[in-house]
Amino acid sequence: MESPYVIGIDMGGTNTAFGIVDMRGEVLRRGAIKTQKHTDVNLYIDELYSALMEIIEEVGGIEKIKGIGMGAPNGNYYTGNIEFAPNLPWKGVIPFANMLKEKFGVPAALTNDANAAAIGEMTYGAARGMKNFIMITLGTGVGSGIVINGQLVYGHDGFAGELGHTTIVRNNGRVCGCGKTGCLETYTSATGVARTARELLEIRKDDSLLRNIPLESITSKDVFDAAVKGDAIALEIFEYTGKLLGEAFADFVAFSAPEAIVIFGGLAKSGDLIMKPVRDNMEQNLLPIWKGKVKLLFSALNEADAAVLGASALAWELK
Template identity: 60%
Template sequence: MNTTTPQYVVGIDLGGTTAKFGIVDKEGNILEQDRIATASEKPVNFFVDELHKKLQPMIDRHGGKENFIGIGMGAPNGNLYTGNIEYAANLHWQGIVPIAHLITEKFDIKTILTNDANAAAMGEMMYGAAKGMKHFITITLGTGVGSGIVIDGKMVVGHDGFAGELGHVIVRHGGRLHRGTGSRGCLESYASATGVKDTAVEFLAANPTKVSLLRDFAEEDLTSQTVYECAIKGDEIAKGIFDFTGEILGEALANFVMFSSPQAIILFGGLTKAGSYIMNPTKEAMEKNLIQVFKNKVQLMFSNLKESDAAILGASALVWD
């Protein structure tokens, strides 16, 4: 009879192109990790089989299933209540996919699923900048804008598991078209890496005679990283793009503060590599749009988790008591 106390969990971050997974101990150390592609148009059962080929040997090397409390997974449109991925726009699997059930069945280890942005917030609360906090918001500024809201130490998920989609809040009436949803003027259309590229295209077209290093790039090569690289070289249009992005993001954050009164808002994702170029205008706009009772009370900070590890840690945090 095995009397070993389970001491590990598996964290899986399921994205549109890659699934990253790892073995995590309670101190937040990733002992081993790997990844597989998710962009294949093959059915979900093929993905589960490929995951099993890579992950099962890792589990075996750490004592087998008896040594694991569970598997945590973050995924786009992951529903904590049902364990299903539901109508995820950036995954090839269509409709409702019972991913947690399939993985539980394959590995014989209980699997818990949630939205990927909520998983990131859990990771911040257990291992990152929000450790010890009971009221905070995480905002992931990547290809899209993800968010996780924690109030009174509990993740806000709503009656159907999909609460807290702050990236789809409308911030500009009749504004920029969101290609994935068809809505106009949502935060994700402006404050994501994709939004920064769209802003760069618009700014260059609106200022045709203004000299800019950004004009050296073909439109398809414009990214938030190239905008940053031009900004640090003193390019005025590039700096203006971050000022514009930060203003819209800061206005939105002010609304979120007045809704939930968090101790902190933690920014994470590729766009945060712009550092002060995005932080300063965001902080200024947030404070400017807060009413007096909320001013200078909320910390605005970057995540201190390693970007390569944070998603796995966040998913693993779902499992620990």
């Protein structure tokens, strides 16, 4: 009989979350360890192994596990390697999928975190049954997973789909962590929204609830809270962010004609504050052939489990 469960691992720069998932997409057991704790990747794998084996035993042992899927920064699906991830304590190229396979004795695969979210959305969430959609994750950065004809697009080298690093502001754009300027990520991520707030408050004199917070401490959540209370500057920040996202989405539609664009991450919690300007600006900039055709959806996955579910979905395909 086929093993009834898979493991999903979501490796973030700070924490690594994991869970055991059944075929219906229920997370039966979960846990987490600190990613940054070990500068030696082997010690990290040892800790991950101990923590996972504890919950694997609770569901009947390793023979119940079909495989392991992992979402990781700079994870390359083709090679199974994590390659030159800037936010991880281990440098260079790490053959992570192979290390997991050897340690646990079951097949393992990895991809990057935004691709894992797209696979999760397609397997268990808002994009279930869709063959063409784009997943956009709005967190500390802007990630994306592009699905065309039911297949995730990996490109020639395994790294396709970096829509957060397309240029949205050509002249005097903000410097991005990637080294380029004007990247979408620098404006429409949670960090980008906080940056817009600081810039506006410095050049403007009008009152704002955001002036009660030290400039350097402002977060995107503060901007949201102020916007809900009707604060004019906070509302303007959402309009501006939504305008840039909407314009970028219109370009993305021209490239892959998706049925939907699914938005996931902290900023998605802003609801219509972000969605209305995004939709209006996307529609204004679409070619007539696509107007009114592309759905904008919020992720249907529970945020706490989404990345783990997405990673786990990779493992069902393993032989």
